[in-house]
Amino acid sequence: MLFGYSFSDLGSILVMQGFSGLSLFSVLLLMALGLAIIFGQMGVINMAHGEFMTIGAYSIYVISKITEQYFPGFMAYYFVVAIIAAFVIAFTVGYFVEFLLIRHLYRRPLDTLLATWGLSLIMQQIFRSVFGGREVSPTLPDWLMGSWAPTPNIDIPINGLFVMLITLVVTAIVILALYKSRWGLKVRATTQNRMMAGAVGINTQKVDRMTFAVGCGVAGIAGAAFTTIASTGPTSGSTYIVDTFLVVVFGGAASLLGTVASAFTISQAQSILTFFMTNAMGKVVTLLAIIVILMLRPEGLFSSKVRK
């Protein structure tokens, strides 16, 4: 007996909390992946990253409303289309943001931090002006509702499973692209030795722009995942930004696998803890633990020893 629950009960609770943690994990992982690409590979601090997630979320909302009104027959299919749209829209906005703002600030990380914070304020205000201050939700298709009960004690929501699926697919694509594709090669070359990469004919500016945009696009997909667990408002992005940075830093900014492991650990820890204590305390304990661990191992969980 522990905390008043029998062990089998605890098992079920852990599984259920684990799965509810999985939705959080998906959002956090997608956000962190996008940020790991931008911060880990390029060294750019994007405080507006949460707002790109919100772009994705609002895209889903808009498309769901359009489908509802004009193409009601397609309600069952729109979601997948919308996810792709979320990526494209966030990607495009990110592309322009890099061109207009970020590329001037590459060697000044603290300045980038401040400038992107300003950008996030502006974006939040745009959201507020266009969509209003109240939170909105897309109408989710029927097949996403409901839950699956493998055992009488365990109840897993279907949208959670779907979101996890999307996350795994996207994560796989990103990691493959970064390490196996020609684009990925260019990105890694530019990150590791910008001058040489330029000297061998890689258009480093274009590579930077694409990389930043891809990171934002992935955040857009996170927004799609987000709509299945909560409603969207102008400040939805800011709820996750600090956590996302901590996930990236905790995992070792340069390692994508580390990011995955870190996102999993943190979201699960928070989810399980919130069952036993209040929401607020769960978050506090998780944050504190991360900070303490970071102080003991500032490079994060996965990093290799390199001559500075």
Next chain:
Amino acid sequence: MSNTDFVLAIEDLTVSFDGFKAVDGLNLYVDKNELRVVIGPNGAGKTTVLDMICGKTKATSGSIKFKGMELTKMAEHQIVRAGVGRKFQTPSIYENLSVFENLEISFPRGRTVFGALMFKRTDDVDQRIHEVADMIYLSDLLDKEAGLLSHGQKQWLEIGMLLIQDPELLMLDEPVAGMSVREREQTADLLNRICQDRSVIVIEHDMEFVKRIAHKVTVLHQGKILSQGTMEQVQSDERVIEVYLGH
């Protein structure tokens, strides 16, 4: 041979990065008032050895004894205070401060928080700064902003910043890189003067310059000593010729 006679005694020093041994079981001894030049092809581990002596990189195993003190156990600033000065490959000076202020900051007094707060620019400080500025050919440029100096002058300034601490072991990483012929001559003079009161280790690639200053030359290759001796001995060593000086 007891290693307490040497100013610097490196024994069985090894450092590996992810399995790659940058320095492999190195044994190196430097005498008092000796000017030792370390040469070797790129990647031989020369800079890494300096990094380990001054504490910038932690050795995987082995010992570095300076005047009997074990440096591998000390923090960077402690190593400096013990009397080891390190000049970096690219000139590492305070660009926004004047030459005078650069030297003043390096003056070995007021190194604690409180000391720095209370530090006064007394006459002896002033005098010493002028003395050192003289040695490094910058006495006319004391008020110039360091960022505006020529590349060679910046190198000298950095040497000056180390000299003012009166180290017993001075380590210079490619001090004449980017200097004109005349500047190299002046640097050679400077180094020959300096080593009368201390030991100096120099990493260099310019063989003419090396000939002018070296008492003894050590050739590193793949983290180990390939050959050691006077410049003539080393230059005629077949292994060195094969690996480094010409095919």
Next chain:
Amino acid sequence: MNTLYDRWLGGRQGAIGLLLLALLIFIILPVFLDIYRLNNVGKYLTYAFAAVSLVMLWGHAGILSLGQGIFFGVGGYCMAMYLKLEASDPASTARQTTPGIPDFMDWNQITQLPLFWEPFHSLPFTILAIFVVPAVLAYIVGAAMFKRRVGGVYFAIITQAIAAILTILVVGQQGYTGGINGITDLKTLHGWNINTDSAKYILYYINGVLLVGVILLCRYILSSKLGRLLLAMRDKEDRVRFSGYDVSNFKIFVFSLSAIISAIGGAMFTLQVGFMSPTFVGIVPSIEMVILAAVGGRLSLIGAVYGALLVNYGKSAFSETFPALWLFLMGGLFIGVVMFFPNGLAGLYQTYLKPSVDRFLDKFTRKSSAVKPAVLSEKKEVAE
């Protein structure tokens, strides 16, 4: 006199700047503004403390903290606790279930004053706490991070996380801290009513004096070897370390100093505005403190005060009438300061106004402004 002039006042340039600021704060504003608006200015001047602290920490030492709100809040809450206890004497709280404790504790069914509140019955302890608690907190966090070479962006994000944690804790522990509403309804400071107009005037002047005092102290520090070391550390930390300095100690010192300065601001805020809440502790206010320093010119102590006044005035002026516009402006301000005006107001002054001012003053002193070698005096003036 020479030391006083050079080191505390910052030479001719600095002395004039300080004089003008003092003129503005102590004479011009009180004459032209009614007490309500003056009280608002007093509020802005408390934020100025945080901005000044960032000029030391960020502008000079290169350490960006996104958590100065933490220390502002600590100072503010210490003072608030003292004032609240004074306002919660058994006579005034006779109607409560448990008289003699703050009202919000009563509402949360707390029946006994928590232990950590007890010492705040005493004014000397409270004042001591305002200095000591932030310093100790900064020392612990600073030591943990700087000794392990955590700096730059990582440090900034961790300070953000700590600010977030603190906000959550304060809001969550409603019974002990007053929760999201904070500690309100404050009445007297050691028997003296702080809500009257005359009290507000007096507190405004005290605030001003403290602010000027802090600036003088910072000037003294910056003009010492320590000040030059901070600049050196910002630009070439390794070289400083390899010149025999334990860099982390200096960073811890500046961080603790900045914490104390911010805390003083927080305490004065509580006194002038009459309450303290978690709104001033978290991520958003902490970043806004950074923008105050940035607008003023991150190397300029006096600029930080002007920055605080300008930005907050703009905020009040716009956020009521055009709330949407204000947020756009704020966002634009962040971007603009980083991209186009990295030296803020002080930089603008240097480039456009200073030559005229110098010419004007030369007429009086009949000395050229280049008494010291040009390079050194320029450095001093930017670091004003």
